[in-house]
Amino acid sequence: MTMAEIGTKGLRLTIQEDAEDPIGSLTVSPMLPLPVQHRQALALCSGVSPVKPPGGAWTYENVPNSVALAVARSIHQHLQVR
Numbered sequence: 001m002t003m004a005e006i007g008t009k010g011l012r013l014t015i016q017e018d019a020e021d022p023i024g025s026l027t028v029s030p031m032l033p034l035p036v037q038h039r040q041a042l043a044l045c046s047g048v049s050p051v052k053p054p055g056g057a058w059t060y061e062n063v064p065n066s067v068a069l070a071v072a073r074s075i076h077q078h079l080q081v082r
Helices: 002-008 036-046 065-074
Strands: 011-017 023-026 058-064 079-082
Touching: 011 065, 023 065, 023 079, 036 065, 058 065, 065 079
Parallel strands: 011 079
Antiparallel strands: 011 023, 023 058
């Protein structure tokens, strides 16, 4: 499956703290291959590794909306914000 086929199902940010730049949990589909630099940048937002249950999506904590949006744009994906 290509990134274009994943469409709007690849990245979802669930807002947990409403600030000037909202912060939340970013869920990344296991079918969406993020470049290493993107994964590292997302992990640095919280300082901990992402969580991934068996067969589930990767979850990165404490990701600012601006960072999530930059990642989405750089890989030509739509970011769902809740």
